[in-house]
Amino acid sequence: MTPLVQNLAVLVLAGFVGFTVISKVPNTLHTPLMSGTNAIHGIVLLGGLIVLGLGVDGVFNKILLVIAIAFGTINVVGGFLVTDRMLSMFKQKKPEDDR
């Protein structure tokens, strides 16, 4: 199999996994879920790291990539932190109820 075919297979399977995992989410968690998946697509950060790390020519390209990496990092770090803040509000009451 060529890399393209392998990658396409992974792509299609991942799409189905995504559908299956997410299809039963209560309304209550829609916001945290959206913000959590939002953080996950910050993985484009890896793309920036690879392209910059393996070397590009030209100052302009380097500037673009530094911006891209900064953007990706904001997406990842901000996304996970915001999701955690939202979720911790849902969690707060559980220990109270259990006590």
Add this chain to the structure above:
Amino acid sequence: MTEFIAILYIISFALFIYGLMGLTGPRTAVRGNWIAAVGMGLAVIATLLTPGMGNWLLIILGVGIGVVVGVPSARKVKMTAMPQMVALFNGVGGGAVALIAWVEFNSTDGYAHEPAYIAIASLFAAVIGSISFWGSNIAFGKLQELISGRPITLGKAQQPVNAALLVIALGCAIAIVAGADSGILIIGLLLAAGILGVTSVLPIGGADMPVVISLLNAFTGLSAAAMGLALSNTALIVAGMIVGASGSILTNLMAKAMNRSIPAIVAGGFGGGPAVSSGRSAEDRPVRSTSAADTAIQMAYASKVVVVPGYGMAVAQAQHTVREMAKLLESKGISVAYAIHPVAGRMPGHMNVLLAEADVPYEQLKEMDEINSEFAQTDVALVIGANDVTNPAAETDPGSPIYGMPILKVNHSRSVIVLKRSMSSGFAGIDNDLFYDPKTSMLFGDAKSSVGEIVEELKAL
């Protein structure tokens, strides 16, 4: 080494999937989020282990800027400002994809020596990423009220302009794949796609924002997956596709909850037509207004009160006051529940987050199907800044633009009190028959101060 990295990638996307499975239940959600974050950390470490990595200073600079900007803004943002924050984070993700694709084009002389599929995947990522970046920024502007939340359209030119922009972007892409290597083409592509992002989100009204945000989220996910194909990176492919799939599901759920098709929402506004009333003119119908004192008394003698929150509660940041009021009512032995419409607010699940912030017990938050059967036994339905989601015209008037949209059947309860700033219509621009119902009384004013007054009156009783 490359195999080791590939294995780390597999572990990291397994962690993403496991983490997301956790996000589907309230008990496991916090842990799920952190598991996904650990997966992300692992993926970053694996990438940095790639043989031949260099430019460390620049990498540290980029990550450093990201952390310095991202962490404080995520920590400080108010819960009511969450929708625009999510839109912004989503936008920068799309922007990153578009920039990476731009650099790829530059550093490979227009994909001169690359297989066609790499060029196609990379350009696809560039188009979608650019749309997502600019679209999300406009969504941010609308939610932050930097731009009017009302639909801004180009009128009849809207569809042709959007179509033309898409054709320009695709035309540039085709020319590049066919072998053209002029730098103007990629700039033209990014620009056309960016303008398309702006012109597609501008006409969308504030009430449709939940749909738009989750749609743009799905877009950014897909662009990340396409970038993964171009870079042959499995972690990017899997993570991007999962986000694409989950974003599509959420978008679909939101659209269904409004009984509108996704294309119709993207096509703009409520058709951009004039406000439609249900045949009778609005002005000559009587409206009963009430006072905070009367509202307090009415609720104090009820046995069941249902609070129906909407965007108005979010704008006034009234959730804590509402919770205080509910506590007072409960101390008098009155049962209190909250009716949550799936598209109330500006983000999927917006009301749940706000009420959770105010420590409202999870069990009191009722979803639409559950609460609708309870309205008949409800003495007072207190509508706080919600409008279109309570409009009975959605059930009774086939001529109404929202006809067929599932609503909260507030009008089935014995009495209704609507907290509202004025008689203006909701984002859909439609008159709400509920306000003219003989059972309904209106309490005009800012939601927070109105509820505050009710709390004072309840204490005095």
